[in-house]
Structures are given as structure tokens and as C-alpha cells.
Amino acid sequence: MMEEAELCFPQLLNVSCKKYKRPHSETMFIYIVLSFISLLTVVLNVLVIISISHFRQLHTPTNLLLLSLAVSDFLVGLFVMPFQILLTEPCWFLGDLVCVLYHFLPFITLCASVVNMVLISVDRYVAICDPLHYPTRITPNRVQICVVLCWIYSVFYSFLFLYDNLKQPGRYNSCYGECVIYVIGAVDLVLGFIIPVNAIIILYVRVFVVAVSQARAMRSHIAAVTLQWSVTVKVKKSEMKAARNLGVVVAVFLMCYIPFYCVSLSSYDITIGSSTEVFMMFLLYFNSCLNPIIYAFLYPWFRKSVKLIVTLEILQPNSCMINVL
Template sequence: METIDYKQNISTQYCFPGNNQSCKKEVRGSPAYIFLFIVLSCISVCTVFLNLLVIISISHFKQLHTPTNLLILSLAVADFLVGLFVMPMKIMQVYDSCWYLGKLACSLTEIIIGILVLASLCNLVFIAVDRYIAISDPLLYSTRVTPLKMSVSIIMGWSFCLVYVLVFMYCNDHLYPDQMYNTCYGECIVFVKFSWTIANMIVFFLTPCSSILILYSLIFNMARHQAKAVRAAMNSHGQGTKVSNSSETKAAKTLGVVIFFYLSFWIPFYISSLTVTSLTTLSVLWTVFTWLMFINSFVNPLIYAIFYPWFRVSAKYIVTCRIFESSSSNMNLYRSH
């Protein structure tokens, strides 16, 4: 088997040639890196576009102004900002190892990344809670969950993300630029204490993952029991088996898709985080796991929005510019086709 020496494709330079303390610059210009750059750029663009469709749809059409859709809107905003801000920054670090924006921008960037990623997870948990309430108590759902209560919950969720990230950065000496430690000029590295690595795993992964697994398991069981009740009620009409199988299959598919993508994107990242003390883009494996976490923002609108019929209708109106028509906000998105 032929061995390829990738070091021959990397030319070593300096980030700031006029500075004696400058970091070495790795310009990754091999065909493999160029292909990776193109793929990641396409993912970033698609993430922005898909989540923007969700944001415009829910914001524009009055029929979509429901508590559940407010959660989807909040999730789309977080994922949209990940695609618009976080992904391009990380793409540049994949292509060029240098950080040219200084310590202040480095600190702010890590704060923003932390807030957006944690907010995305927080919204996923809220969506699971919302669906659980809707299934377990459908008659009182409209009184227990109102747009005002949901808006307050969303604000509290984003506030928690902000406070947690600020405390995290402060305790790891990265909140202020003067506190940040760099081995050379031109790098942006966050050194994480092991105690905070464990805290991150609990807050970012174990807690939301356990919550989503438990809630969707309860949802699945309740949906199965409801399907059995419908089957029993319709046995006299000869349609019970068909309705029951359809309901159980739909619930199982939804549960499977949510859990599969959530776990597949987050488990590798947090398992590897236990062995990493500095968050950099120099490790290829660490870069792959980090990007799996970011790609979750691309998949979220596919799972939580595109599967809804109203999204396909609203996306068609947006793409064809029909939303600029008079009274377009009152269009019926649930009509039968």
C-alpha cells in the first residue's frame, strides 16, 4: 500500500513574519484540504439557508404563531447563527492555523460559540418537554402551554446559556483577554480544567441527552397505548389494525431519528473531550468530532421542520417570493393537497 506523506503538502510559514513571538503558520493546500474546505463551506451555506427558511416561515405566517413553533423558531435562530458565524470561523481555522483577530476576538468568539451550541441543546430539550405535555395532557395543553409562557421559557433558557458560558470562561481564565495564555502570537486556544470538562459533559451532554431519551420514551409509550385504544375502538369497522400500525410506526420513526442523530453527533465529541485539555484545531480527530457537533445545526431543521407539511408549503411560498403578496401572512398552510 502506498504511503502518502502529507507533510510535503504543508508549507511552514509564520502568522506574523515581523513578530519574533509569532506562531508557525500551516497553510494546508493539498487537494484533500481543498475538498474539505469546499464541503464544509457547502454545509455552512445550507445550514444558513435551511434555518433561514424556518425563521421566515414561522415569523411571517400567522398560522404558525404557536408555542411549539416558537421553540422551533428559537432552535432555528441558534442553528442559523452557528451556520452564519461559527462555521465560517472554524472553516478558516481548518484552512489556516493562524488566528489574526487578537485575544479579545478570540475570547468573544468562544463565548458566542458556547452560547449558540448550548442554546441549541436547550431548545431540543424544550421541544421534547413540549411534545410530552401535548401527548400526556392534550385537553389542557392550550391552557398549560401558552405563547407567553413559552416566550418566557425561551428567554430563561438563553439567559442560562449566557450565564453558564460566562462563568465557564471566567473560571478557566478566558473571560478577559489579559487572562488568556498563549504559547505564541497568533493562536486562539481555550485551556479547560478537568473539573470543567466533567461539568461540561454533565450540562452539555448527559443532562439533555437523558432528558430527551426519557421524554421521547414516554412519548413513544403513550402513543403506542393511544394507538391500541384507537384500534380497539375501530375494530368493529375493520380499520383498527391499520390505524394502530400507522401510529406506532410514525412514533417509532420519529423517536429513532431524533435519538440516532443526537447521539451520533454528540457522543464522539464528549468522549474525546475527556482526553483533551486544550481546545484547538490542530488535531484532525478533534476537528472531525467538533464539526459533527456543528453539523447537528444543519440536521436540526431537517428533523424538526422539513418533516412538517407546513414547512414544505411555506418554503415554496418563500422561494417563489409569494410572501410579498398582500395578505400572504394569512395564507392557509394546512390545506389538503
């Protein structure tokens, strides 16, 4: 329970927001846990960015998408989470304009994460369902263009939703000391969650159906194995493993995002700064910390790259040519 209320700005008796004090133990717990998660998110995603950027073997279309995802996750850990810690306080002391500008980065990074997940799903869909045309359709240059368009779209999307708040910062605050912005929730729900999530689910269901049919075909023709077939099977298994691993990334992404948008869909009001609001937002951001942890468990190249980075072997000449696969 909150203790008795004070004013955020005692000198502004009639317009100041009330300041509800949390128990000291709860405040310390929130600060320590969220700060640790923020630091861990930054460190792990830096390792992903260095790994994929440095080692030539990792310059594949799929890893370029993972690199883009790691950049958005890194920005979440470096900027979004620390400011979110400030928002856990009952009062906002940085002014109305800073409040609006702060919300730009979460909008951009979260939108970029969603679009990157859609691109990853498309990449795996083509790799599994149309493997013969994958090298010609999914090229590094095309993926780079898609990544650039992803970030441009994310910036435009964020500006579109926050433009009205920029025209008159603080217009939606009920008192002095709040940090409240207004977005059209239904539009954000449809464009930012329902459409991309449905696209991701449909693509992965299709990948799963094709994967099952391929596995059955392999078992039924196992007696007629040739050298060429053996090579094909290895390629298929490699692509299937990549699809499975990225499927785990997508599943964790959905588990972190769905609760927040389900609350939005239910029209349930959450008090700004409440423990529920803090939990919902950090569950959303915690996905940025979980992604590199998933890589550490599922990708041997990431574990090997981290070892080379930590031991400073990447500083040696031609270290970018080291075999990490």
C-alpha cells in the same frame, strides 16, 4: 502528512507558533465543503424563520420552539462556521481578545440548541402523556417566556465558562499565533451534555411507552368507534406524528453531539487545527444544517411555505392568512 514547519510570525523567532502546511488539495476541499455547508445552513434556516414568523397557522407552541432552534442554527451558519473555517488554519492572526470573543457565540448557540431540544422534549411529553391539560399548560405566552429564559441562560452559561479567559486573553496559549481557551471540561460535560441528554432520553422513552400503550388501546376498542372517538383518534394521531417527527430531530441532534462529547469524556487529546478536530467541530455544527432538511422531508407545511416564499406570494396582502397546513 503535514509538510515542513514554518513560523506563523517569522519576526518573533522565540515565541511564534510553528505553521504546518496542509496539502493544497486538502485545504481547498475543506474550504469548499465547509463554505457550502455554512451557506446552506443560513439559507435553510432563514426559510424556517420566515415560514414560522409569517404564517399565522404556524404560531403554535411547538413551532415557537422550532423557531428558537432555527435562530440558533442560523447564527451557527452565519457566524460560527465561517470563523471555524479560520480556525482550521494553523495560525490565528486576529489577536487574543478576538479569539476569546469568538468563542462566546458558539457557546451561546450550542447551549441554546441543547436547551431548546429539552424544551421540545417537554412539549411532546405533555402533548402525549397529558393531552387533556396540554392547551392550558403549554400556552404560547409560557413558551415565549421559556424561550427568552433559554437564551438568557445560554448567555450567562457562556459568560461563566469564558470569564476567566476574558480577564487575561491568551494566557493559555503556548506560543504566539494560537487561539486556545480553557473551560472546566468536566463541568461543561455534565451541565452541557449529560444532564440535558439524559432528560431528553428519559422524556422520549416515556413518550414511546405511552404511545405504544395508546396504540394498543385503540386497536382493542376499534369495534366501539363513535364520532367523538373518531375525532379523538385523529387528534391522537396528529400528536403522535408530531412526536415522531420531533423524535427524528432529537435523534439526529444526539448523533451529531455524542461523538464530540465522547472524545471529551475519554480524555483523548486532539491537536488544535488537525483534520480530526475540524471534523469533530463541524459534525457538531452540521446539526444546524440538518434540522431544516429534516423539516423539508417530514413537514408538509414547510414545503408549502418554502414554495410560497420562493414564488414571492408572501408579499401579497393578507398572505399570512394562507392555509399552509
